[in-house]
Amino acid sequence: MPANVLEINDLTRIFKIGGMVLGKKIVAVDKVDLKLPGDKPQIMSIVGESGSGKTTLAKMILRLLDPSSGNIVLGGVPLSVYGKGKNRKEFFKKVQPIFQNPFTSFSMRKTVDTYLYETAINLEIAANKQEALAVVKEVLRSVGLDLTNIAGKYPNQFSGGELQRISIARALIPKPSLIVADEPVAMIDASLRMNIVNLFRKLKDEYNVNFVYITHDLSTAYYVSDYIATMYRGQLIEFGDAKSILNKxxxxxxxxxxxxxxxxxxxxxxxxxxxxxxxxxxxxxxxxxxxxxxxxxxxxxxxxxxxxxxxxxxxxxxxxxxxxxxxxxxx
Incomplete structure (x- = not known):
């Protein structure tokens, strides 16, 4: 039986606010247990209002924050194995992020296609720019874009929806097993949000990739999800098959x-x-x-x-x- 794509075991993250004596502890994530099966590609939505702990959980999966206790396992391998150097590069081959604001993911001083080529070369997907060209064309085509309309342009020359598609294309370059998308449609016009959500459903099967979709937008979550995890004040309060939670x-x-x-x-x-x-x-x-x-x-x-x-x-x-x-x- 395939290993779980993601296992979260008794995970806790505590922040200390204020001084050593009068300071207060904030439990942002409180003993969370989750599993995402690895038998087929899945989309798991983590939902909840602001302050529920869902973004803190996403940051721990992406190694942007260390847990206070508990552990995370990716494909049977503890997250602690992925340290610096080569192991860190191996981590980014397996897990890729998509952030809320695509405009902060790209520098205004660099053309967006530069990021795509650099990702392919730095993660050793391609040896040089010429080899990376085929990879870049493929991922852009998968998100409905063409390199001829992207090359040489800067982030401010794109709409938020277009730039988020480029962010998704960049995440697909190493063909990861898991993409963590933190509020990926929050900065996009309401009329275009379902385009991005539908893209996740398409890419799930096309690239055999799993998604952890962090959102407070219940309408998109219940539409796109295979599994839903509801968080409240740091706790996982309900988890299950999306249809089961939707119906009951x-x-x-x-x-x-x-x-x-x-x-x-x-x-x-x-x-x-x-x-x-x-x-x-x-x-x-x-x-x-x-x-x-x-x-x-x-x-x-x-x-x-x-x-x-x-x-x-x-x-x-x-x-x-x-x-x-x-x-x-x-x-």
Missing amino acids: PSHPYTELLLDSIPRVGKKWDEGMTLPDWDAADSDGPGCKFAGRCKYSQDACRSSDPYMVNIESEHRVLCIKHNGFQSIHTGR
């Missing part, structure tokens, strides 16, 4: 997120907002979501929930599934 959300927070998506044939409450978050709710005992949950009871504020399997590929962190039968969602 089992955590009240996921339920709220789904209800906020406009649907055809259903009147959308434009005034719908999540209840305000209070830091005290997160720092004390019990469920971190209890202060915002319309179903919360005394047990939610006094007992820590634990993750349980609802189905073979659907698990949830909620007290209502931990034997407290009086708590229900009415679904």
Whole structure:
């Protein structure tokens, strides 16, 4: 059986804010466990509002941040193996990033095709620029662009959508097993977002590449995903097959997120907002979501929930599934 493309085991990241004595610890990622199977290419979306920890998690997968505890395994190999020098280069052959703002991924002083050639040569995909030419043409064609319209141009000569396509082409050059895309459509016009999302679905099979798609845009996440992981205040609170979560959300927070998506044939409450978050709710005992949950009871504020399997590929962190039968969602 193929090794999991990605394994995240008991992963925690703590930030210290302020001085040594009066400073405060912020748990940005709190004991997260995730697995992305390696039997076929998959797209796993990590969803949640700002401050949920999803970007911090992405940065740890990309080795831009070190975990405070826990570990990450790529294709059966611990992330700690990929240090400096050649091992670091091997890491970037396996894992590539796509960032939120494509304009910050390119210097205004260099033409964008220069980045494509340099990536191919630096990662030893091609020995020289002539060999890299064929690689660059192929990846640009895969994202719907032509080198003749790219060559010699600077980032400010492209739209945000075009530049993000070039970022995706660059990520494809080493034919990685995993691409981590952190809010890749957030800076793109709403009318063009689905073009990028559809591109992920196409490239998944064409390049046999897996995606970790970080987003707060639920409409694109539920459209593109094979798996969905919902995060709240650093915790993984629900994970499962996308269809299972879409049809039967089992955590009240996921339920709220789904209800906020406009649907055809259903009147959308434009005034719908999540209840305000209070830091005290997160720092004390019990469920971190209890202060915002319309179903919360005394047990939610006094007992820590634990993750349980609802189905073979659907698990949830909620007290209502931990034997407290009086708590229900009415679904």
